[in-house]
Every structure is written in C-alpha cells, then in structure tokens.
Amino acid sequence: MLSERLRNESFKERIVSAEQAAMLIEDGMTLGFSGFTPAGDAKAVPVALVERVKKEGNPFKINLFTGASISSKVDTLLSDAGIVNMRLPYQSDKGMRKNLNAGKVQYMDQHLSHTAEFLRSGALPPVDVAIIEAVAITEEGHLVLSTAVGNTPIFAHMAHTIIVELNLAQPLALEGLHDLYMPAPHGDREPIPLKHPGDRIGATTLAVDPDKIKAIVVTNQADVNAAMAPADEETATMANHLINFLRQEVEAGRLGPNLAPLQSGVGSVANAVFYGFLDTDFTDLEVYSEVLQDAVFELMDAGKIKMASGCSLTISPAKHEEVLENLDKYRDRLVLRPQELSNNPEIARRLGLIAINTAIEVDIYGNVNSTHIMGTQMMNGIGGSGDFARNARLTFFCTKSTAKDDKISSIVPMVSHCDHTEHDVDVIVTEQGLADLRGLSPRERALKIIENCAHPVYKPQLLAYYEEALQRGGHTPHVIEKALSWHAKFVKEGTMKA
Amino acid sequence: MLSERLRNESFKERIVSAEQAAMLIEDGMTLGFSGFTPAGDAKAVPVALVERVKKEGNPFKINLFTGASISSKVDTLLSDAGIVNMRLPYQSDKGMRKNLNAGKVQYMDQHLSHTAEFLRSGALPPVDVAIIEAVAITEEGHLVLSTAVGNTPIFAHMAHTIIVELNLAQPLALEGLHDLYMPAPHGDREPIPLKHPGDRIGATTLAVDPDKIKAIVVTNQADVNAAMAPADEETATMANHLINFLRQEVEAGRLGPNLAPLQSGVGSVANAVFYGFLDTDFTDLEVYSEVLQDAVFELMDAGKIKMASGCSLTISPAKHEEVLENLDKYRDRLVLRPQELSNNPEIARRLGLIAINTAIEVDIYGNVNSTHIMGTQMMNGIGGSGDFARNARLTFFCTKSTAKDDKISSIVPMVSHCDHTEHDVDVIVTEQGLADLRGLSPRERALKIIENCAHPVYKPQLLAYYEEALQRGGHTPHVIEKALSWHAKFVKEGTMKA
Numbered sequence A, B: 001m002l003s004e005r006l007r008n009e010s011f012k013e014r015i016v017s018a019e020q021a022a023m024l025i026e027d028g029m030t031l032g033f034s035g036f037t038p039a040g041d042a043k044a045v046p047v048a049l050v051e052r053v054k055k056e057g058n059p060f061k062i063n064l065f066t067g068a069s070i071s072s073k074v075d076t077l078l079s080d081a082g083i084v085n086m087r088l089p090y091q092s093d094k095g096m097r098k099n100l101n102a103g104k105v106q107y108m109d110q111h112l113s114h115t116a117e118f119l120r121s122g123a124l125p126p127v128d129v130a131i132i133e134a135v136a137i138t139e140e141g142h143l144v145l146s147t148a149v150g151n152t153p154i155f156a157h158m159a160h161t162i163i164v165e166l167n168l169a170q171p172l173a174l175e176g177l178h179d180l181y182m183p184a185p186h187g188d189r190e191p192i193p194l195k196h197p198g199d200r201i202g203a204t205t206l207a208v209d210p211d212k213i214k215a216i217v218v219t220n221q222a223d224v225n226a227a228m229a230p231a232d233e234e235t236a237t238m239a240n241h242l243i244n245f246l247r248q249e250v251e252a253g254r255l256g257p258n259l260a261p262l263q264s265g266v267g268s269v270a271n272a273v274f275y276g277f278l279d280t281d282f283t284d285l286e287v288y289s290e291v292l293q294d295a296v297f298e299l300m301d302a303g304k305i306k307m308a309s310g311c312s313l314t315i316s317p318a319k320h321e322e323v324l325e326n327l328d329k330y331r332d333r334l335v336l337r338p339q340e341l342s343n344n345p346e347i348a349r350r351l352g353l354i355a356i357n358t359a360i361e362v363d364i365y366g367n368v369n370s371t372h373i374m375g376t377q378m379m380n381g382i383g384g385s386g387d388f389a390r391n392a393r394l395t396f397f398c399t400k401s402t403a404k405d406d407k408i409s410s411i412v413p414m415v416s417h418c419d420h421t422e423h424d425v426d427v428i429v430t431e432q433g434l435a436d437l438r439g440l441s442p443r444e445r446a447l448k449i450i451e452n453c454a455h456p457v458y459k460p461q462l463l464a465y466y467e468e469a470l471q472r473g474g475h476t477p478h479v480i481e482k483a484l485s486w487h488a489k490f491v492k493e494g495t496m497k498a
C-alpha cells in the first residue's frame, strides 16, 4: 500500500515518472546519488537522464558524487553516454573504469570519510540535486532511507532539489535501523558521542526541508548485488593465517577474548575471513565497518557477532530473502550510519578497530597499493581503507601472493603506486603466510615479508633485489633504477619472472 | 632554592649523580626519554650512560624511545657508541641519521601520535625506564614537566623505574602550562572533551607512582636549540603565496576572518609562514600544533595570535630569554600537551586545522615524500605531518622547487618514497607558485603542479614526461620504466637535468 510508504497525502501530487524527474537536472549540475557499494542506490532517474540527454542530443555534463560504488549498469550508462565530468569518491565498475582510465571522466579517488568534509568546507562544487532512494516518506516529509546511508545526509542537506526514488521493493522493516548524525561546522563541533559500535547517537529518519522534494518517483527494483565468490583455497588459507594470528594475540594478552570491533573491506578475502570465524570459539564479536556482507548475518545466526554497525547492507542474491525479509531478527544488533561516521577516524581510533582490507600489491617494506594496476590503471579506488588503516589498533592488508597465473608477483620491490604508507600497515597476509611488521625497521620488514609472504617462484628474485639494494645502503635500501623494473618488465613482456 | 623544586623533603635522599642514575639501566632495556624537537630532553643521564658503557666495555644495547628529536649531542653519542638497538619515533640528528642509514640502528619512523597507542596495545616492547626532565617534584611526588610534554606521560605510566632530571635552568614558571590527559584503554575510551585549542582537559602535573622514582639528578643546563634560519627570499616568497591563498579563501567564504587553528611543522619554511602573518591584517588567530617556535611568540606580542596549543616550546637562543624568562606574559594563551593530544586525529579533524608542513619532494600527481633522499636515505622522519595532513581541513605541503643548486628538481614524475598520498594533499607551495589540487583528478593536478610549482629549468622536462605518459594512458599516466629515472640519473650523474 502506497500510504504506508507515503505518509502525507499532500506529497502524492509530487509523484512523477522518472522521465519527468530527470527534467529537473540541468547541464553543469552536480548530482549527489544515494547508494553505497552498491546498495540503496538511485535506480530509475539516472537511466531516464541518459535517455533524455540522448534524445535531446545537446552537450550535457554533470558531476556525479555518490557514497561509494553504485550499480554497474548506472555507472556504465552515465559514463558511456559521455555526460560525466567529475566522479567521486569511489567506483568499481568496468565501464566507468574504462572511461576514467581513458581520461574521459575526471575521477577523484577520495577517502570515503572525506567527501562530506570537502563539501562542507567548500572544497568541492556544491551538490545541486540529490537523488535518493527511500523506503518511505514520513508525515513530516522526512526520509526513511534504504539499504545504504552513504553520503545521503550531506547531499540532502546541500541540494536545492531532492528527487526521491521511493522503492517498494526495499523492505519497510529497514525503518529504525539507521542512525543519522551530522557533525556541526568546524568551530562549533562537539565530540562525536559514540563509544561502542551499537550506540545510537542520531535520528532514524533523515530530516529534509520538505519543500526541496521536487519529485517522487515510485520504483520497484531490488538492489543489484553480485553473487559473492565463495572462498577458494587461497582466500580460505589467508583467513586461517589471519585468525590464527588473532588467536595468538589473545593468548599473548594483546587482545581480549572478544577481540576488538572488526572492520572488513569489500571483496572475497574479507568475506572469507568473516566466514573463517564460523569455525572458531570466538563469540560476542562486534563489527564496526562499512559494508555489511552476507557473512555478518551468518555469524549473527551462529551467535558469533553480537553487534554490527555499517554503512550499507550489501547482500548477495542468494541471501537476499533470508536477510532482507527477516530484518526483525537482526534489528537489535544492526545500525546503519552515514559514511562519515562509519569511517570516522575519531571513532576508528577510539574503538581501537581491527581493520582488514585487501591490497593489489605490497612492497618489501610494507607499503601498499590498493588502487592502481602497474602504477597507472585505476581499479576501484582507495575507498575506506585509509580511514581505517591509519586509525585502527591493528591494520591488516591481505593479497594473494601472485596474480595472472603467477605472471605477476603481488610482493614487489617497490609499489607502483602508494595508498597506504609503511607507517600505516601492521600485518601483511598472503596465502603463503603472514608478516607482523609492528616495531620493525624497513630492513627487518623486508626479510620478513619476503620470507613469509612471497610466492616461492618470486622469493629468490626478491632476495636478489634486496641483496643488491643492501649494497647501496640506506634506511630503506633500493636499487633505484630497478625499483620499478618488475612492473616495466610486465608491461613489456607480460611477466615479472626473471 | 632546591626546596622550591623538590617540595617533599623525603625525596632529597633520592638525589644521585648522573653516573649513579645510569647504573639503574641494564642491557636490553627499553628507555623512554622526555623531550620533543629537542626541548625538555634528558640531558645528563644519557651522557653518563655512554661513559659507563664505554668504561665497562661489555656488550650493551638499549631501545631508545622519545617524543621526537632530542638534542643532537645525545643522539650522536648514543648511536656512535653502538648501544642503540631500536630508535623511534623521530630524530633529526646527523650522527643518528648516519647510523640508521647504515643499518646500525633499527629506526621505526612513526606517526608521532601513534607511539603511545603502540605501547598501550603491546605492539612495542614496554618501556622499562623513563628518564624525564622536570622543573619540580611536588609534595605528592608528581612531576612538573619542562619545556616539552612529548611521550612523557605514557613512558612514566609504563616504566617500572623513573629517573628524574631536575633541571634548575628551566624556569619554574612552566608550572601550570601543561595540560596532561591520557586516553583510557580501548573499550573504555571516552570522547576527548577538547573543543577549542585553549581548552584545558587534564592535569597540570604528571601523577606518577612516587615509588617508581628511583633517582633524581639535579641538572642546570638550557635546552640546546639551533638558531632559527632567517627567512630567505625563497621561503618568504612561499609564505606570501600561502598567505595570499588564505586571503582568497576568506574572500570566497571558505574560511572565516580568523582562519582556522593553524598547525605548522618544524623548520624554516614553517617559521617563515608564521612570520609572514606579521604583515597581514589577520588577528585572533589560534594555533594547534606540535612545536611552538619563535614566531608564535612574536605573533602573540603583535596581537595576532590569541591562543597557542603545542607539545613543546622550541625557542632559539636569540629568543630564549625573552620568552622563557617571561612566560607569565603568555600564560593565558599557552597550553602544552602530550603529543598524542597535540597530534590527535580526532582533534585535528574536529577543530578543522590548517596544516602546513614541508616536503622533500612532491610528484606531478600530488604525492609527497617527506623523509627519504633519493628513495633510500632517511632524513628525519614523517613526524607529525601525517597526523595532521589527513585530518586537517586544509593541508599544505611546501618545498623549494629545486635543491642542490638546481641539480635536483623537487617536483618529480614520481616520488621516490611516499609519505603522504595524493588523497591527503590539498595544496602544494613552492617559491614558483601554488597549486590548489582540491577536487582535481590526477591529470588535472599534473598540469597545475607543473605549471605553477616547477622550476623553469625543469618545466619542459616535466611536460615532456607527462606528454609521453599520456600516450600510455591510465588514470595516473606514467612511463613506468622512466618514472624514477630522474632519481637514478642524479645518483649516477649528480644531476637531474636532461
């Protein structure tokens, strides 16, 4: 029934088609989309916008700001249509990737907690139009958000025009799960009063000026999330290394029996690590993360996780019904926050998170590349990994030790692009093993990373590089003219093997 | 009078010579020294320790943890004596630098806010003995700290043995300036209740278990700070660029008339920037920084700065008397904090700092190297620059566009070591000009940095590199086999000039 979703009769007259809503968007505008990796994203209006622009045939450019990645279809559509000028802060779509790597889209790869601050301080063009998926609009005209919070609060706050996509396919039971808190401008800012992952410090609905809601588009379409790759042997091995290490930390008294709130990145490794906890004695775990994926709910079902705070519910098709149709089961253990809260350095540091993220490559000194293939081609973006890595109590980066049938070593002499500096990286995990870098100098780190994490095929080659570098000396020994030669070789010859 | 300084008679019997105090230190111990860049450092006991070890002639190693840099003499003495195993988190001494670059000292270059957290979580060996300069010991046995706070609170908290250097040469008027606050362990941690640079949230004296004070050494020796290099033409020009930019930000409404609390790094550029404010209309400025150098006090005298919070008073010999003998003049406008507070990400972000730090080199995409010469030789360390850069509202990095008589371009195709990633760098300043990178993609940044910041001698060479890189494409275009060729050329031929 629409009246459950649209609780103020007077709003009914703002219901329009996606095509009509798309007419509110003008050339040169900055758009803020709801959605985070890629739950709760705007689904209809972006598509209608592309159709409109194609039909009109006039030059048309917009800036596209989101929470994180949105549905692949939309990112591809918009960028292939050539209408995206600037894109931020994160994407993970093949089509968008192609376009930004070709320089056709100006992509600004940002820490996910930074976007709201940049908007607030005027360092980015202000958002003109916010396009927001909601599951209901309350009597007062407040929005009940959908499966993600993302940057929606700051977009709605800034925009002069809000287009709501009222998605009937998203469960109304989402209502009450959100906790919306917005830091004040600098100068008047209070400490964020959050002390435990489950603390609620804000409102459950998003208060907006109802006059800004210029269009309501009714949709009926589930989030399009990819199926989660099952843990393969390698990711399962990595998960084991990591969990064994955590066990040892508990034994050594450096972590308590319930560990510390866990943050875990997108992707298969992160999911495998979480699944790994199923076979452990750990209980009463807490999660303070961005994306809450399938494994979180299985761990709740198994009584392992007692509280999970995130920024979105990114549930695979297989789990969709089980989780999204049964939200009441998880209600007391679930909080969804804006990304400037889920990724907030203040909170990450206060709670003392255990941060688990994935790298593309790491170097022998512990620097991490999370974004660029061979130093130049953007994969996705840094996402929230930097928000967490620097502020967590314990920071892991995981990667398979090789890629592309062993033609690439993911442990290299020097990373071809640096996203996480040696100062922010505590532990490296590959399927080969784990290197605990805490308290080590670069020379000590090099030996440990090569010994514990490198693939046997590349170990001798790495040791040879390091030995040669040692001859040159320095705090961080390098043979500077060969530091990137492995990448150069791969680009030229298709392999890093000597 | 000693009784002013040692307010409990019973402590008198713990007064010993530096030689006797040094006997409390055993082989294999971890020592925590007071001192920060290089104010308030332990002066007598380290020297006595080296003499003792030389006399005894037995193998002897200690770990040396400090706040930041300590007096050059001490770092050189200890490392030349071969008794330093591990050194952290920062140094800026020629002798220590030589030894760590030779791999003789295991140096861990850390974010200055991280050390206390690492100690608390057990990620570093615990501190056995703390050697702390104080200006007085109260009736209850609490310490009135000296010209720096640094990591002294956590060292004192952990150590089983405290050696106090009671320095009669440091003014007793320091009492009351300190604000000592220690975050609780993770899990029980409260928000840090600091909302403005001048807020006082802790105690003025350091509470320690009086039984831990095993020795008191009376000293009488001023801090040894280098004379501040006067602003040369280039640093003055950089300061002008930066201050003009701030003026424009105020005009554009992106900053208020009193700006935002200023953080400024060590060194001549930072000092020049502060002196630059003398000739402006700015008033009621606030400082939330690490080191408070000469310029801060001149700006207070000129009525420009109304409040300054820092971690140490690093006053040049020329200003010594004027400032340190007249502390009462500044009393209401001065707070000295532990470095985990002065450099705290939670506070840096809440206050919305303007962070001004110095780079060794930057690349055309805005990545910054603050630490390594030619990718290998450690200069000083990252210090607090990372604590501030990522969390500030506006992050500047300054560098002269060339070094070594123009044989080195400080703007390079790719940094040879990365301390601050493109995600953390807003504005680059050289004597040539300023590049505002906010909201720009890598390709847009490259053109702006080359155009505005590079030295004319290297501009064509940089443009040629970038053009060639563009042929290869990618989000961050590079000619991977040439990305570090400028450094390789310098190492081989002594110049980067083509």
Ligand SMILES: CC(C)(COP(=O)(O)OP(=O)(O)OC[C@H]1O[C@@H](n2cnc3c(N)ncnc32)[C@H](O)[C@@H]1OP(=O)(O)O)[C@@H](O)C(=O)NCCC(=O)NCCS
Binding pocket: A264, A265, A266, A267, A268, A269, A290, A291, A357, A358, A359, A360, A361, A370, A371, A373, A374, A379, A380, A381, A382, A383, A384, A385, A400, A402, A403, A404, A408, A409, A410
């Ligand atoms: C790093 C990241 C791309 C890894 O993703 P993933 O899906 O787990 O990794 P995969 O092993 O499938 O690798 C992805 C691709 O990179 C390739 N790859 C992996 N390592 C590589 C390397 N060292 N060099 C070149 N390519 C590599 C893989 O072959 C694969 O290529 P394909 O797409 O052609 O199949 C992803 O985790 C990411 O974007 N992270 C950054 C953001 C982040 O950390 N977010 C979480 C914060 S909450």
Ligand SMILES: CC(C)(COP(=O)(O)OP(=O)(O)OC[C@H]1O[C@@H](n2cnc3c(N)ncnc32)[C@H](O)[C@@H]1OP(=O)(O)O)[C@@H](O)C(=O)NCCC(=O)NCCS
Binding pocket: B264, B265, B266, B267, B268, B269, B290, B291, B357, B358, B359, B360, B361, B370, B371, B373, B374, B379, B380, B381, B382, B383, B384, B385, B400, B402, B403, B404, B408, B409, B410
């Ligand atoms: C970066 C840093 C070393 C610059 O210090 P500075 O005293 O202002 O800089 P200088 O211009 O005097 O340069 C120092 C040396 O590096 C050399 N240098 C500068 N740029 C160089 C480059 N691109 N390549 C090689 N050498 C370079 C200079 O020639 C000089 O050499 P010298 O000692 O042989 O004379 C210093 O600011 C630092 O250690 N920063 C990191 C820590 C930090 O930011 N702390 C503050 C946080 S609050």
